[in-house]
Amino acid sequence: MRSILVHLANILQAAHQPLLASALGQWFLAVLWYSPVVFRKPWLKSLGERAPKKEWIMILGTILSFFGSMAVSFVLRHVVWWTGSAGLRHGAIVGLVAWSGFVAAPLAGQYILEGRPIKLYFINTGYWLIALVLSGAFLARFQ
């Protein structure tokens, strides 16, 4: 309990603005990525029967994804700190490594096992590639 409190006090001393900005950026990217202008149609098509039927479900998912982005930014920021990386390039490399290990690799087998189309895999992990690389670069540059 004590160590948790100390850890919390420790985290609270860091600047919060980059974290919030990174999460907001990821969220806006998601809204853009899954918008009708970009990948809404192929995404819904590759989902097939599993496409969300109601509009409010998609809105709820969009709202909830912000909290997910906050968590992702929070963890990515720790990894950026641990690597001691500063600057856009090193942050982007950290984001790329995190994506390859924690998004692309584990999801590949799972998507094949669940019989999901390869297009869906590329749309979903492509979003995370761009999101993680950009926010990694941002978090390393603005600490």
Place this chain on the structure above:
Amino acid sequence: MHHLHFNHYAILVAALFQWFLGALWYSLLFNKPWMALTGHTKAEKPKGMVLSMVTSFIGGLILAFVLAHVIIWSPPVAGALSSALSAGWALWPLRCSQRRCTSSGRCSCSPSTPATGWFVSLAPAFCWPFGNDLRLYWSDGPRLRRGRRSRYNRLTGEAAPRRRAFVRQ
């Protein structure tokens, strides 16, 4: 730390463990709910089983490799724990000193005696230097950034490095 210095057997064992966990998870443990949720039926022949097993093993290898990096990057748990414990004494006045219960059965706990109150008001002042110490510890040394003094440089008074270098000690 170079890639070649990792314990390759450990990475292989981790990947194998992930693979076996996946096999167990989707066959014995959660096969029925998984089939119901993904819309598969028992009658149909499973497609892409071999491919998914091969892919998930390679994926497990990549994941274990990246995870080994993150573990190397992260601060040692023992050091972090000992720093946390040494800083924890500052939170001692927050302990419950008086527990009052009313006749209705409601109990409240407050560190409200004068002596502890004095301590409580000063607790942030005790915590602050330790927090900075931990933050520095977590930040893994000086920030390698050109031009601007980092938090580490500000707090320790060290000069900022002139050249950016990405060299792992």
